[in-house]
Amino acid sequence: MRTLLFGSLALAFAAPVVAGDIHGKVACRGTRDCADAVVYVDTIPGKTFPPPQAHQKINQQNLVFDPHVVPVLVGTTVDFLNSDSVLHNVFSPDACAEKFNLGTWPKGQVRSYTFKKDCIATLLCMVHPEMEAFVVAVPTPYFAVIQADGSFKIADVPDGSYMVKVWHPKLKATSKPVTVAGATEAAFEIAR
Amino acid sequence: VAVPKLNAFGRAFEANGFRFPAGQDPEMVKLPRLPIGAEGQKKVFPKAVWPTDISLPTALSAFVVLRTNITPDDPDKTWEFEYPHEIELFLADTIGDHFSHFVELAYDEGELAGDAFLQWDYKPSMHVRIGGINPQAVEFREKNRLTVKHLNYGDIAPEGSSFALLDGGAGLEVWGAMNGPGGSGGLRYRAGVTNGNGTTSDDNSAKDYFAGLEYKFLGMGQAGGPTSGGSDKPWIDNSVTLGAFYYSGKESLGSYDDTHTYLAGHVSAWVGPLNLLALYSSQTNDNPLGDGLEVKTKAWFAEADYVALPWLIPVLRYDHSTIGSAPAEQLLIPHISVLATANIKFYVEGQLRLDDAGTGADKYVAGVNWGF
Numbered sequence: 068m069r070t071l072l073f074g075s076l077a078l079a080f081a082a083p084v085v086a087g088d089i090h091g092k093v094a095c096r097g098t099r100d101c102a103d104a105v106v107y108v109d110t111i112p113g114k115t116f117p118p119p120q121a122h123q124k125i126n127q128q129n130l131v132f133d134p135h136v137v138p139v140l141v142g143t144t145v146d147f148l149n150s151d152s153v154l155h156n157v158f159s160p161d162a163c164a165e166k167f168n169l170g171t172w173p174k175g176q177v178r179s180y181t182f183k184k185d186c187i188a189t190l191l192c193m194v195h196p197e198m199e200a201f202v203v204a205v206p207t208p209y210f211a212v213i214q215a216d217g218s219f220k221i222a223d224v225p226d227g228s229y230m231v232k233v234w235h236p237k238l239k240a241t242s243k244p245v246t247v248a249g250a251t252e253a254a255f256e257i258a259r
Numbered sequence: 260v261a262v263p264k265l266n267a268f269g270r271a272f273e274a275n276g277f278r279f280p281a282g283q284d285p286e287m288v289k290l291p292r293l294p295i296g297a298e299g300q301k302k303v304f305p306k307a308v309w310p311t312d313i314s315l316p317t318a319l320s321a322f323v324v325l326r327t328n329i330t331p332d333d334p335d336k337t338w339e340f341e342y343p344h345e346i347e348l349f350l351a352d353t354i355g356d357h358f359s360h361f362v363e364l365a366y367d368e369g370e371l372a373g374d375a376f377l378q379w380d381y382k383p384s385m386h387v388r389i390g391g392i393n394p395q396a397v398e399f400r401e402k403n404r405l406t407v408k409h410l411n412y413g414d415i416a417p418e419g420s421s422f423a424l425l426d427g428g429a430g431l432e433v434w435g436a437m438n439g440p441g442g443s444g445g446l447r448y449r450a451g452v453t454n455g456n457g458t459t460s461d462d463n464s465a466k467d468y469f470a471g472l473e474y475k476f477l478g479m480g481q482a483g484g485p486t487s488g489g490s491d492k493p494w495i496d497n498s499v500t501l502g503a504f505y506y507s508g509k510e511s512l513g514s515y516d517d518t519h520t521y522l523a524g525h526v527s528a529w530v531g532p533l534n535l536l537a538l539y540s541s542q543t544n545d546n547p548l549g550d551g552l553e554v555k556t557k558a559w560f561a562e563a564d565y566v567a568l569p570w571l572i573p574v575l576r577y578d579h580s581t582i583g584s585a586p587a588e589q590l591l592i593p594h595i596s597v598l599a600t601a602n603i604k605f606y607v608e609g610q611l612r613l614d615d616a617g618t619g620a621d622k623y624v625a626g627v628n629w630g631f
Contacts, residue, residue: 098285160302189299196307199297236298237285259282 107210118142132200271483276380280483311355438480467508
């Protein structure tokens with residue numbers, strides 16, 4: 068009986084902070100829909116998060132980047148695979164991504180870049196000027212790509228108060244404080 | 260209102276460089292556009308070409324005009340089928356965020372003609388157009404009239420002169436529109452320089468100059484605003500617009516030149532479904548016959564357009580034109596437009612001469628225009 072009691076107490080103290088989620092809708096004014104928008108929890112004072120070991124992947128296929136928008140935790144390495152039979156290049160004109168240029172490589176090869184800072188990194192291909200993608204490097208692992216209809220859900224967010232930001236390639240970013248207590252609903256509006 | 264007369268929204272759409280007002284184009288345009296270069300290439304400029312986009316497929320439309328002309332007192336021909344009077348092909352589009360263009364190829368009364376302009380749309384209050392331009396009163400442009408009969412001030416010249424303001428011309432112009440206080444009404448201006456003789460090659464080194472200004476009180480803003488639920492009567496725009504324009508140019512007539520200047524004032528008032536228009540133009544030709552004698556021409560008109568139903572628009576216009584000391588030419592123009600669909604318009608018009616010199620010169624026109 069004593070063992071069971073101590074065991075239960077130990078489990079109770081070891082249990083993680085109660086995690087909920089942030090879900091809701093974003094209204095996007097000035098675009099056809101909310102596709103490609105990203106919602107994320109901004110820097111949490113006193114908290115840092117180790118980057119994931121697993122690499123994020125972006126494929127260059129049929130002359131487009133797939134996916135078109137990729138949110139990652141700062142420190143994440145992104146692998147760029149060329150799946151086309153033509154040469155591709157990946158570079159970013161943004162200083163927060165060190166204006167990296169990975170060169171040009173053929174089908175089947177992969178080149179990688181690690182996003183070291185908070186950054187909205189535009190990705191372009193010098194060979195195909197119509198190609199474009201975005202890596203949104205954010206300071207917490209709590210992020211989600213917003214659906215075209217504006218709905219989103221950031222799962223497994225610990226209860227607490229956070230600044231939540233919304234970014235869209237063509238609209239002005241916005242942010243507002245959100246207090247998470249279990250499943251928490253939040254609404255945003257972004258416009259040109 | 261009915262092709263080709265624009266309602267307030269149509270004018271605001273034009274003032275935004277053929278875009279929805281208040282930057283609403285991206286959410287209003289149904290077909291995705293074809294990017295020519297990714298948006299992100301702007302960050303690379305000047306080490307890359309500035310990106311743009313075009314519509315896909317390219318917007319191509321046509322406009323056809325068939326007319327039956329009836330001249331009861333003409334001893335040679337009392338009526339004729341003028342099928343077609345005109346066939347026009349249009350290519351028009353925005354190009355990226357700050358350019359638009361318009362191309363027109365026309366088969367007009369047996370002749371082929373072309374017109375085109377490229378326009379830089381900095382913002383609604385500032386456009387620069389190069390190509391075929393329309394140096395007429397800001398509000399009363401030929402191309403937007405409902406009647407078959409041209410507006411008199413643009414289609415009148417003393418003996419010797421072949422210049423008509425309605426011909427427009429090749430040149431450059433700056434124009435724009437801005438909303439008034441509270442987002443309603445506002446200012447519209449236009450100024451430019453043209454060859455001065457239509458779309459043909461210039462006949463002299465002198466260029467024609469023009470400027471026009473109008474101010475709208477009440478009603479939808481000249482540059483528009485965010486669209487909301489909309490009205491079930493989108494032509495209604497209770498407002499008063501006052502304006503004036505000036506035009507001056509030189510025409511070479513063989514061994515001598517004739518300088519023509521126009522000064523005109525105009526008013527347009529929308530009261531419910533009724534649009535009242537009036538314009539007075541004073542034109543001076545300093546030497547139309549090469550004899551050094553100046554000729555003054557006065558032209559004015561008053562018109563009422565009544566949107567009885569969305570598809571039924573009666574029009575009544577009175578034209579009064581005096582060239583030099585000759586008796587005035589007076590014309591009464593009853594007209595009725597009937598829309599079978601939004602893009603098919605039937606109409607009947609009388610052009611009735613009220614002056615003695617016009618006895619036997621009455622004309623009637625029945626026609627159909629359609630676009631697609």
